[in-house]
Amino acid sequence: MDEKVSNLMPDCCDASADALPDMQASRDTRRLPIDKVGVKGIRHPIVVKDRNRGAQNTVADINMTVNLPHHFKGTHMSRFLEVLADHDDAISVENLPDLLTKVQERLSAHEAHIEMTFPYFMRKEAPVSKQAGLMDYQARFVASKKGDEFLMTLGVDVAVTSLCPCSKEISQYGAHNQRSLVSLNIQSNAFVWIEELIELVEANASCELYAILKRPDEKYVTERAYENPRFVEDMVRDLAEKLDADARITWFSVASENFESIHNHSAYAFIEGGEAR
Numbered sequence: 001m002d003e004k005v006s007n008l009m010p011d012c013c014d015a016s017a018d019a020l021p022d023m024q025a026s027r028d029t030r031r032l033p034i035d036k037v038g039v040k041g042i043r044h045p046i047v048v049k050d051r052n053r054g055a056q057n058t059v060a061d062i063n064m065t066v067n068l069p070h071h072f073k074g075t076h077m078s079r080f081l082e083v084l085a086d087h088d089d090a091i092s093v094e095n096l097p098d099l100l101t102k103v104q105e106r107l108s109a110h111e112a113h114i115e116m117t118f119p120y121f122m123r124k125e126a127p128v129s130k131q132a133g134l135m136d137y138q139a140r141f142v143a144s145k146k147g148d149e150f151l152m153t154l155g156v157d158v159a160v161t162s163l164c165p166c167s168k169e170i171s172q173y174g175a176h177n178q179r180s181l182v183s184l185n186i187q188s189n190a191f192v193w194i195e196e197l198i199e200l201v202e203a204n205a206s207c208e209l210y211a212i213l214k215r216p217d218e219k220y221v222t223e224r225a226y227e228n229p230r231f232v233e234d235m236v237r238d239l240a241e242k243l244d245a246d247a248r249i250t251w252f253s254v255a256s257e258n259f260e261s262i263h264n265h266s267a268y269a270f271i272e273g274g275e276a277r
């Protein structure tokens with residue numbers, strides 16, 4: 001122990017870990033196991049497979065938890081960070097199973113969970129001017145290990161344009177339209193690119209968004225949205241149909257929130273399909 005600290009400690013106290021009481025390890029008598037306990041809001045670099053560039057470095061917000069049997073008073077939170085520190089070469093989907101195994105071991109837990117939410121960037125060209133720019137999407141990996149069984153869900157939130165079929169049908173000209181946020185989550189038995197999910201959502205909207213729009217592009221997106229009216233129900237049904245038809249996808253959930261430009265509320269729809277594991 002360095003000079004400064006030892007001066008702070010009265011002679012009686014030995015500040016070594018072994019000498020300090022370990023409250024977390026003490027018994028609890030309420031007979032209430034805890035489903036998930038751990039740490040939230042850690043920021044850590046991760047590496048994500050990028051279909052065009054091989055790999056994309058980004059930063060994730062990470063939550064890590066384990067189950068806690070009823071007889072333990074507390075989990076050992078520092079150990080989650082120790083496991084992360086051991087993976088300092090940045091975390092990827094490939095090393096998630098190993099990371100969760102280490103969490104199970106270090107915390108003597110049957111179940112270990114990790115949620116990683118991160119910005120994912122895709123370069124897109126505008127439809128007419130071909131001006132290229134980076135679009136950012138919110139993506140997530142949610143993984144768990146229960147005993148030896150590893151399970152991962154891939155998710156992405158994609159902003160698109162939706163134009164109202166009713167407004168178009170009843171109006172002599174124009175139709176109300178707005179930005180919508182589509183949230184897609186899947187479990188799969190084979191690799192699925194994040195880009196595939198983004199492109200699926202964008203192809204099923206009234207129109208996709210672009211990083212840069214010049215006036216010719218604006219004309220294009222205005223007319224394309226008008227030609228492709230979509231209720232919020234259409235947004236989720238069209239996607240559910242395509243996800244259901246993809247043999248790689250074993251479970252999915254799709255939700256759309258349309259931030260209605262004429263209402264003081266959003267329109268919302270959700271469909272879940274397949275067999276969740």
Ligand SMILES: Nc1nc2c(ncn2[C@@H]2O[C@H](COP(=O)(O)OP(=O)(O)OP(=O)(O)O)[C@@H](O)[C@H]2O)c(=O)[nH]1
Nearest residue numbers: 017022023024025037073074075076077078079080
């Ligand atoms: N379980 C639990 N720990 C908490 C809580 N709030 C803070 N902690 C902190 O968790 C830290 C203890 O982590 P541990 O991993 O038990 O630390 P340790 O006992 O020195 O490490 P080990 O020897 O590996 O168990 C301390 O800084 C606690 O203050 C809480 O609500 N529950």
